[in-house]
Amino acid sequence: MPLPPKPTSPAAPPSPLSRNDDQQRATIIVKAKAPSKAIEKFFAPCPRGLEGVLADELTALGAQKIEPTDGGVGFSGPYELGQRACYWSRVASRVLWQQADAEYRSEDDIYRLARAVDWPHLFASHLTIRVETNAIRSPLRSLDFVSLKVKDAIVDKFRAAMNSRPSVDTSMPDMRIFVFLTAYRATIYLDLAGEALFKRGYRRDGLAAPLRENLAAGMLLLKGWRGDKPLLDAMCGSGTILTEAALIAVNRAPGSQRTFAFEKLRFFDASRFKEIREASPIASRAIAEKLLFGNDINPAAIETTRRHLENVLGTEGARAVTLTQQRAEDIPRPAENGLLLTNPPYGERLDELAQLRAWYPSLGAWLKRELSGWTACFITADREFPSGVGFKPSKKTPLFNGALDCRLFEFQMYSGSKREPKPLPTGGIPLEHQRAHRE
Numbered sequence: 214m215p216l217p218p219k220p221t222s223p224a225a226p227p228s229p230l231s232r233n234d235d236q237q238r239a240t241i242i243v244k245a246k247a248p249s250k251a252i253e254k255f256f257a258p259c260p261r262g263l264e265g266v267l268a269d270e271l272t273a274l275g276a277q278k279i280e281p282t283d284g285g286v287g288f289s290g291p292y293e294l295g296q297r298a299c300y301w302s303r304v305a306s307r308v309l310w311q312q313a314d315a316e317y318r319s320e321d322d323i324y325r326l327a328r329a330v331d332w333p334h335l336f337a338s339h340l341t342i343r344v345e346t347n348a349i350r351s352p353l354r355s356l357d358f359v360s361l362k363v364k365d366a367i368v369d370k371f372r373a374a375m376n377s378r379p380s381v382d383t384s385m386p387d388m389r390i391f392v393f394l395t396a397y398r399a400t401i402y403l404d405l406a407g408e409a410l411f412k413r414g415y416r417r418d419g420l421a422a423p424l425r426e427n428l429a430a431g432m433l434l435l436k437g438w439r440g441d442k443p444l445l446d447a448m449c450g451s452g453t454i455l456t457e458a459a460l461i462a463v464n465r466a467p468g469s470q471r472t473f474a475f476e477k478l479r480f481f482d483a484s485r486f487k488e489i490r491e492a493s494p495i496a497s498r499a500i501a502e503k504l505l506f507g508n509d510i511n512p513a514a515i516e517t518t519r520r521h522l523e524n525v526l527g528t529e530g531a532r533a534v535t536l537t538q539q540r541a542e543d544i545p546r547p548a549e550n551g552l553l554l555t556n557p558p559y560g561e562r563l564d565e566l567a568q569l570r571a572w573y574p575s576l577g578a579w580l581k582r583e584l585s586g587w588t589a590c591f592i593t594a595d596r597e598f599p600s601g602v603g604f605k606p607s608k609k610t611p612l613f614n615g616a617l618d619c620r621l622f623e624f625q626m627y628s629g630s631k632r633e634p635k636p637l638p639t640g641g642i643p644l645e646h647q648r649a650h651r652e
């Protein structure tokens with residue numbers, strides 16, 4: 214999972230437990246009351262590289278004290294803002310609600326911190342839980358052991374309050390608790406989302422290698438696409454980019470087809486949440502003709518894309534999207550100008566990469582021939598892609614697609630911007646270009 218802000222100093226102060234009670238009260242902040250108009254703290258993880266886009270979304274939702282950091286954004290606001298962020302953010306992977314925050318030196322300090330949270334007030338004992346710990350420069354040796362201590366603290370708190378306790382479910386828990394450790398500070402969050410927010414609820418069929426939905430939406434927003442100009446995905450696979458674009462174009466909330474963990478909290482107010490759902494910041498609209506264009510060489514991909522579009526737009530609405538099945542390099546110019554955003558195959562095996570690199574020049578020739586006047590963006594793990602197609606990128610943005618360290622290359626397709634493609638080495642994608650994704 215992407216991690217909350219890094220500490221300003223790695224030095225560990227003395228344990229809060231070595232202080233007297235008054236000092237300790239000053240250090241430990243525990244949130245245990247029912248949500249009110251009070252200002253709460255949140256952290257929303259997102260795919261790395263999209264923190265700025267997420268910060269803009271949260272600003273538009275009314276968040277305060279917005280602090281983008283590597284892999285997410287901290288923010289403040291009333292409790293309801295957390296619900297609105299779950300429902301409306303296209304880029305956040307989760308929305309974590311801060312419950313406690315304090316200095317620590319040992320696992321026992323963290324146990325006490327978790328024990329001080331009024332968990333039975335938050336959710337019922339028949340719900341299942343999972344605790345996950347992430348850390349930057351923590352001196353503690355086992356993060357699993359920290360998770361275990363926090364789970365024990367929650368269970369002990371329930372046992373002290375009533376005769377029953379939540380049980381653990383590591384695959385589909387009702388409540389997820391996240392612990393984040395810096396060198397000397399521990400923060401405990403309750404996840405308001407439940408399943409990760411990129412699971413929108415419209416994906417029914419699995420084709421290989423789909424993009425995460427929040428990465429697709431984030432790239433569209435990063436490129437300033439708001440449903441106002443033609444969009445082409447020339448290699449659409451399961452249609453993630455097009456489906457997210459459809460949601461943006463019709464102003465539909467990305468969370469409108471799913472449920473959230475906060476709906477299981479004790480104080481969940483269904484009628485208030487209905488009001489939040491119905492209070493769209495912008496009126497919804499129908500999808501315009503000749504706005505969305507999708508294409509793939511594989512007929513099964515086109516069928517899947519069609520189904521996903523129907524899941525969000527309805528059968529009638531999806532007809533407004535032009536879907537074709539042919540080679541990308543044969544697509545005729547769809548409109549005078551627009552945005553091409555596409556995710557070509559990666560070629561993780563050596564022979565695949567060799568084939569791909571032999572294909573790039575014909576892709577470059579198509580860009581030059583059919584897409585002059587367009588902005589063309591490709592997300593790929595192959596750093597040699599620009600040389601292969603023969604254009605100098607006007608921008609390259611590092612982004613993670615799952616565990617794959619990618620670049621979003623942007624090319625402004627002015628006529629005459631073509632360079633001679635240079636012959637490329639056809640080796641595998643270097644290991645240093647692949648880093649584990651945290652969420």
Ligand SMILES: C[S@@+](CC[C@H](N)C(=O)[O-])C[C@H]1O[C@@H](n2cnc3c(N)ncnc32)[C@H](O)[C@@H]1O
Nearest residue numbers: 423424448449450451453510511540541556558
């Ligand atoms: C990495 S996948 C795209 C995944 C997609 N972004 C999604 O979220 O599902 C690449 C796609 O490119 C398609 N493809 C490969 N070569 C192609 C070509 N020459 N023309 C058009 N599509 C091609 C494949 O069929 C595959 O669906």
